[in-house]
Amino acid sequence: MSQYSGKIVFYEGRCFTGKCLEVYGECDNFQDWGFMNRVNSIRVESGAWICYDHPDFRGQQYILERGEYPEFQRWNAHNDHMGSCRTVRMHGERYRIELHEGNNFSGRCTEFCEDCPFLQGRGFSSDCVNSLRVYGDGAWVLYEEPNYRGRMYIVERGNYCDFGEWHAQNPHIQSIRRVVNYF
Numbered sequence: 001m002s003q004y005s006g007k008i009v010f011y012e013g014r015c016f017t018g019k020c021l022e023v024y025g026e027c028d029n030f031q032d033w034g035f036m037n038r039v040n041s042i043r044v045e046s047g048a049w050i051c052y053d054h055p056d057f058r059g060q061q062y063i064l065e066r067g068e069y070p071e072f073q074r075w076n077a078h079n080d081h082m083g084s085c086r087t088v089r090m091h092g093e094r095y096r097i098e099l100h101e102g103n104n105f106s107g108r109c110t111e112f113c114e115d116c117p118f119l120q121g122r123g124f125s126s127d128c129v130n131s132l133r134v135y136g137d138g139a140w141v142l143y144e145e146p147n148y149r150g151r152m153y154i155v156e157r158g159n160y161c162d163f164g165e166w167h168a169q170n171p172h173i174q175s176i177r178r179v180v181n182y183f
Contacts, residue, residue, distance in 0.1 A: 006047015006087050008064065014040045015070045026086040029055035039082035042069040048088040048139070048179045050154045051075070055083040061167065063088070063141050063154055063179060076152070088179050089156045094136035095178045097155075103130045103162045115177040118146040128171040132160050139179040142166065146174045154179070 005025045012018035012035075021027075021035040030037060042051075044066050053059040062075045072080045099119070101107030110124045120127060134140060134157050144150035153166045153173075163171040 006049065007045040008047065008049050008051075008085060009043045009045065010035065010039045010082065011041040011043075012036070012038050016041050016043060016068075023085055028057060028084050030083055031055065037083050038080050040072055040080050042075065043067075044069075048090065049085050050088055051082055051085040053077070053079075053081045053083060057084050057086060058167075059083070061152060061154055063152060065179065076149075088139045088154065090137060090139050090179065093138060093180075095138040095140070096135040097140050097176065098133040098135070099124055099129045099173070099176075100131040100133075101126045101128060105131050105133065105159075105161070112176060117148065117175050119174055119176065127174055129163065129173040130171045131162055132166075134158055134160075141177050141179060142168075142173045143175045143177075144170075144172050148175050148177055150174075 008023050010021045021030060021033055042064060044064050046066060049064045051062045051064055062077060064075055069075050096113050098109050098111050100109050108125060116122050132155065134155050139154060139156045142153045142155060153168050155166050160166050
């Protein structure tokens, strides 16, 4: 299965009102398209998206899958700032991730193939993930708190030697889930 570009529509107003911006691939700066950084509602018509609260794919990350988000709180945002977005790079439906307690794939390692609402309850002894490897075709969302809450980070196929490589401010991860709704 190949990568799919998808379609996402951003609206300045709540409940899909006001000026809108349609994106079909990657957009590194909403202002370059004449759209200010205020986003109060979003429709994801296809694909899974990583949205950032700053231009150039920087800042807080949000995962948005197919569906409607009539207000910014629905995608766990604390404000209405949004500056860039891109599709999640996915190639199929095989999911496998290895979480390591230490940097550079050192320390205890635990492998997951399914969502996990509380890592410490499933054999991962620490609340710190300092490195990880994503195998297979799918992407994962890492959450700082149990039950898929708190700050989130999206990781795609590849090796991440330390938490800074997935743009985390610290190594605290307590739940993970697969990105599955991308068509």
